[in-house]
Amino acid sequence: MNAVVDFPVKPEARGYLARFVPDDSEPGWLAARRQQAMTRFAELGFPNRKSESWRYLDLQPLENQPLLPSPAAPRADTAALSERLAHLSLPEAASRLVLVDGRFAPELSTVEPRSGVWFGSTAHAMRERPDLVRAAVEGIEGDEAHPFAALNTAFFSDGFVLDIAPGVTLDRPLEIVHLGAGISESSFHTRSVVMLGEGSRAGIIETYAGEGRYWRNDLVGVLLGQRAELTRTVLVEESAAAVHLAQIEARLGEGARFTGFVLLLNGQRVRHEANIRMGEGAKCVINGAYVVTGSDEANIVTVVDHTAPGGQTSELIKGVAAGRGHGAFQGRMIVREHAQKTDAHQLSRNLIIGQRAVIDTKPELEIYADDVKCSHGASVGDLDETALFYLQARGIPADEARRMLIDGFLREAVDTIEDIAKRTHLLRRLAGRLAELEG
Amino acid sequence: MMLEIKNLHARLADGREILKGIDLSVAAGEVHAIMGPNGSGKSTLAAVLAGREGYEITEGSVRYQGRDLLAMAADERAREGVFLAFQYPVEIPGVNNTYFLRAAVNAQRRHRGDPELDAGQFLRLVRATLKLLDIGDDLLQRAVNVGFSGGEKKRNEIFQMAMLEPRLAILDETDSGLDIDALRTVARGVNGLRSPDRAIVMITHYKRLLDYVEPDYVHVLQDGRIIQSGDKDLAAELEQRGYGTFADAMGGDAA
Ligand SMILES: Nc1ncnc2c1ncn2[C@@H]1O[C@H](COP(=O)(O)OP(=O)(O)O)[C@@H](O)[C@H]1O
Ligand SMILES: [Mg+2]
Numbered sequence: 001m002n003a004v005v006d007f008p009v010k011p012e013a014r015g016y017l018a019r020f021v022p023d024d025s026e027p028g029w030l031a032a033r034r035q036q037a038m039t040r041f042a043e044l045g046f047p048n049r050k051s052e053s054w055r056y057l058d059l060q061p062l063e064n065q066p067l068l069p070s071p072a073a074p075r076a077d078t079a080a081l082s083e084r085l086a087h088l089s090l091p092e093a094a095s096r097l098v099l100v101d102g103r104f105a106p107e108l109s110t111v112e113p114r115s116g117v118w119f120g121s122t123a124h125a126m127r128e129r130p131d132l133v134r135a136a137v138e139g140i141e142g143d144e145a146h147p148f149a150a151l152n153t154a155f156f157s158d159g160f161v162l163d164i165a166p167g168v169t170l171d172r173p174l175e176i177v178h179l180g181a182g183i184s185e186s187s188f189h190t191r192s193v194v195m196l197g198e199g200s201r202a203g204i205i206e207t208y209a210g211e212g213r214y215w216r217n218d219l220v221g222v223l224l225g226q227r228a229e230l231t232r233t234v235l236v237e238e239s240a241a242a243v244h245l246a247q248i249e250a251r252l253g254e255g256a257r258f259t260g261f262v263l264l265l266n267g268q269r270v271r272h273e274a275n276i277r278m279g280e281g282a283k284c285v286i287n288g289a290y291v292v293t294g295s296d297e298a299n300i301v302t303v304v305d306h307t308a309p310g311g312q313t314s315e316l317i318k319g320v321a322a323g324r325g326h327g328a329f330q331g332r333m334i335v336r337e338h339a340q341k342t343d344a345h346q347l348s349r350n351l352i353i354g355q356r357a358v359i360d361t362k363p364e365l366e367i368y369a370d371d372v373k374c375s376h377g378a379s380v381g382d383l384d385e386t387a388l389f390y391l392q393a394r395g396i397p398a399d400e401a402r403r404m405l406i407d408g409f410l411r412e413a414v415d416t417i418e419d420i421a422k423r424t425h426l427l428r429r430l431a432g433r434l435a436e437l438e439g
Numbered sequence: 440m441m442l443e444i445k446n447l448h449a450r451l452a453d454g455r456e457i458l459k460g461i462d463l464s465v466a467a468g469e470v471h472a473i474m475g476p477n478g479s480g481k482s483t484l485a486a487v488l489a490g491r492e493g494y495e496i497t498e499g500s501v502r503y504q505g506r507d508l509l510a511m512a513a514d515e516r517a518r519e520g521v522f523l524a525f526q527y528p529v530e531i532p533g534v535n536n537t538y539f540l541r542a543a544v545n546a547q548r549r550h551r552g553d554p555e556l557d558a559g560q561f562l563r564l565v566r567a568t569l570k571l572l573d574i575g576d577d578l579l580q581r582a583v584n585v586g587f588s589g590g591e592k593k594r595n596e597i598f599q600m601a602m603l604e605p606r607l608a609i610l611d612e613t614d615s616g617l618d619i620d621a622l623r624t625v626a627r628g629v630n631g632l633r634s635p636d637r638a639i640v641m642i643t644h645y646k647r648l649l650d651y652v653e654p655d656y657v658h659v660l661q662d663g664r665i666i667q668s669g670d671k672d673l674a675a676e677l678e679q680r681g682y683g684t685f686a687d688a689m690g691g692d693a694a
Contacts, residue, residue: 385492390529390583393489394543394599395517395550404542408533408582415533 010045015066017042020154027130033137037153044147056328056360057271057299062243067215069155070186076100078107081179088207088237088429092421093175095119100179102188102216103158108177116168116200122159122191132161136193140221140249148245152219156191159220162204166197166225173203173233173422178218180210180239187215194220196228198253203231205422213241222250222258224282229257233422235429238267240294247273252282254308261417262300263426264290265433270298278339280308287316289413289430291406292325292357293437303332306339313344318413320350320406321357322437332364333374340369346376351409353383353402353437403434440502441467441607441638442488447499449487457483459663460499465607468635472649472674473642475660476682481642482526484660485611489523490516503607517543518550520606524596524613526642531583536595537565539583544602568601572627590621597628608632609640614648626651646678 009017020038022031046063047054081100085108089096097119098108104121111119118129125133137153144150160176178190196202208216216238224230238244244267250258256279264270276284290298304313319327327350335342348361363376383405391401410430417423442465449458457480465471475481487494488501490513501508508516531539544564545555556564569576574594584592593613600608613625629639629652641648649657649671657673658665661682667673 386529387531389491392514393517393523395514395546396542397514404534408531411533
């Protein structure tokens, strides 16, 4: 399309740039923002593996065989998708919003209206509540330095928006399911936003799954007002050929609380990045577990920035690598000069099953305040042979015994999920994944 | 013959020989006690019988119900009815005790061609077994042996044994360090298992357990060999004279 481009373009960005078509029906602020982001991505290209936070993820397959954004929603087989959903979804959810190939699928969704709550697709919000989308796009920085955030801004097709009025509490979790239909090889760029007013409370569960080869580039912005509490549980069960790059940018107001859990079970390349900025006395829990097998790679990258006094952060990440899998956890904690009385702890525990599996774990504490409590710990070990023998000595076959031990190991993290429905659901999905695990 | 051990020699990976020619025959319906000082190889014998890796069998044979026991993997031995109550039961974080036991019971049932027990049936069996042994249900919802006291661990072993109803039960110092109540639980478990088609081998340090479970035979294991066998009076003699002098006397005899 563009005949002349007057800015530098990285070779791997060319295909994406060629797909970039400004949409005249969009408001001016968004069009400008998209244009700016497109230019930025063209300049940046893919992250270099020399860049610290990308060093453990090999994106060469994606560079070599690009997955470009699909211009229009494909027609999906609703019956097949419904069946898939039946396994993946949380029965106890209050509402379920389903996105297929990055676009809202109303026929698969059930959204119960509730006063004080705006919950719907990003595309819908663009028509009904453009202010929310604008706040999400403009209120969250990050796409300046982050190439895929920039690409996301340029191309996002849909996503979800959850806006809750001050003081409203949701008793049951809302569910968002991101499906890949497996119809076309492409990338899905979704932009979502969660805004909780002062003192409001909500829980969401996001599930990512699909068929075939695709690249999901997902960006969620979270803005929590004073003393607002959000629990976000993420289940990643992408197809074995999928690339899943997800990023959450969260801003926690005074006394707000964010409790995040990620369970990464499948996908060729999976990266979950969480950037959290903590207000005064804010609390943040990020727990997670992952399993990599085959030649899969999974990364959990967290940056928690304590900008004000009295913040509390705790992280527990447990990883299992089988086959030739490669897992990594990079956890950075920043405590700014005036963020006194910060209490931040991080623990990464890992299990290597395969002879050729690798796990990297890299804590980073950057502390500029003097009156703080910070700690980190990491371990990488093998399956406990004595425990294995004990199980076998009770007649449990070796394979099953190994699965029980792996499950038991990861369960310690999953058990931190307070909501029993979510916890049970994730444990079931985990068990299903372990049943297919190779040695 | 339930168990027939002939001239069994076993050594560690570092080459150190621990079992130096064990001969032992255990018939169905019998209870045998093996006594002996620390480090004589009792737990090694139990581990070799249960199929633990890390030991090299350099000589001898073990037949279990006529089959070559040493050719079977640990889990297969267990499903065929061999049970080892561990001297040091293993803590397994994250694995629920009930879930674990159900997996064990069902693995055995599958092996025998019996239908697996569903959650309800299994729970009824659990309740009945707990009642029989007179133990509480507080162990059920905890992770396997995690945070259990010494006594609780041993009770849990006996509970598992009662649930699995082995053909050949080997108890490795299950009585050590127990108060009288726990000892009674162990005795109830063992006596409850006693039957004409099962056999029990109790490794113990003390005569105390033998007052509750009367053995048909008592053997003395010393430095990797059985140096003396007899009836229950041998246990009394051992307790009086102590292993040291006893072994000296036996060593003198044998020379
Ligand atoms: N897996 C092992 N690794 C190292 N040493 C062992 C191992 N198993 C047994 N031993 C050694 O073998 C000897 C006999 O031990 P054990 O069979 O436990 O004796 P007992 O149970 O009679 O006290 C001891 O010297 C012990 O240290
Ligand atoms: Mg011993």
